[in-house]
Amino acid sequence: MIEVNNLTKEFSNKKGLFDVDFKVEKGQIFGYLGPNGAGKSTTIRHLLGYVKPQKGQAKINGFDCWSESEKIHGQLGYIPGEIAFVEGMSAVDFLNLMSGMRGTKSNEKRNELIARFDLDIKTPVRKMSKGMKQKLAIISAFMHDPEVIILDEPSSGLDPLMQREFVDLLHEEKKKGKTILISSHIFSELEDTADIIAIIRHGKLIKTQDVHTLREEMAKNIYEVEFQNQEDVHSLMNSDLAISNHEGNKATISVDRDVNEIFKYLSRYKIKKFDVPKQRLEDIFMKYYNDKEEHL
């Protein structure tokens, strides 16, 4: 279990973390979402015991992350945001080093993961591509079967196939009752995995919500339609559909009623292209931020 209480750390440039509060239960995947520089990695540094909180506390399984970090780390798997392995080592040397430092006895899970992610462990680390390094980082984070797993932007660099594999792995671990925290700046990266998503910006949590509610809230509910003929747009303007925007032969329609009604109306025209735009992260922030901090 991860507990973060009133965690505050102000840096000299006024950035940092301010009264961050959250809790991740066993068997839960917690998505930590925010733009670059929002404070995600700073929070994670506190959880790993790399920095001392100014105020408040971070705890994992009841132990303080700063003063009792050694008690936590035996049961912790971690992927850093910037993956930098020890230089001059091969992948297998590195994994041996981590197993040795953790005192892991069995190599069973490690071999299973190597096979699963299809990694050639004889390769020297400096010759590895970004994707390979990512795989190595994943193996090193999961191979000792830790209870708590902290992942700082873990899937950048993986191809879609491996990304799928990784998402499956996370779900399996979750079923085993692991406590998992994943940070990302892309919502879709967390969409498939997280149960709860916390959004952070400028060092403050602005929303913590379960992913289904958030997804519903986020559905933008607009259609972008491109017509064959530009006149159709004009005739659409005269209808009672809510046209939020139009340009040339394109129109943006707000979904303010039963979907069937809109389609019935649209079916009269020749349509070239139909699109339901995906919500971008900025839009979410706009949504949760507009009212609060208009003039940042």
Add this chain to the structure above:
Amino acid sequence: MNLALYKAMMKSHSKLLITYSCSVFLYLYLLVMTFPMFAESQQLNDVLKGLPESVQVAFGIQGNLSNVNDYMAMNFYNSLYLYILMAYAILTAIQLVSRFVDRGSMAYLLSSPVSRVQVINTQAMVLITGLFVVNLFTYFGGYLGVLSFTDKNGFDMSIFTQMNLIVMLIFLVISAYSFLFSCLFNEEKLAMGASFGITILFYSLDLASKLSEEIDWLKYFTIFSLYQPQKISQGDYNVLSTSMILSIVAIVLFILSASLFKRRDLTL
């Protein structure tokens, strides 16, 4: 100290260590090979003796070229070896902590259940081992050279051992303060700059104090004033107390490094 980390570090450090060790071994060994030629050349000795006293002192060439202990002290211990050890001690100290912090790989080491103090102590052990191995190779290089190329008559084993011991301990202290910088700074460049800066400052102070009588009080501000292969080889050097002081200073610096590193915020 953590054995798995120690082994891995020694393995990845081994190439550099072997290069340094073999170089110093071969250099000193081959240098001794040239000794018989110089020992017989009275002219060269006269040229050296003709140099001003202060220059002789500053560059450590007051000895007698016809003695093999002096010969090694003048031509290796007091010149090239000093620079080789400076480079080795500082670069290794920086590589073992500061580089890992700067490049982020320290994050991995510290995400394991091995504590910060244990990690730092292990890295310090790697540094000490490396320094010891380089010095051991030098020691054997010189000794084997003497066995192979000279008639051993002028060679004093005990003085040669003392000289090597003091040199190693002085560089243990230099390693230790470089290691302290390595533990304190986030940036590799900064740690390296501080270590080289201070060491070169010490070296210059030592040189200046020897060149001019008026400023010879500068010798109290530099560790290199303890670096006197000549004096050791002439037997008027308090080896025991100096080695004790140097060892204690080194140990204190290493303990300080670990305890400061433990309290630090790390931007990993």
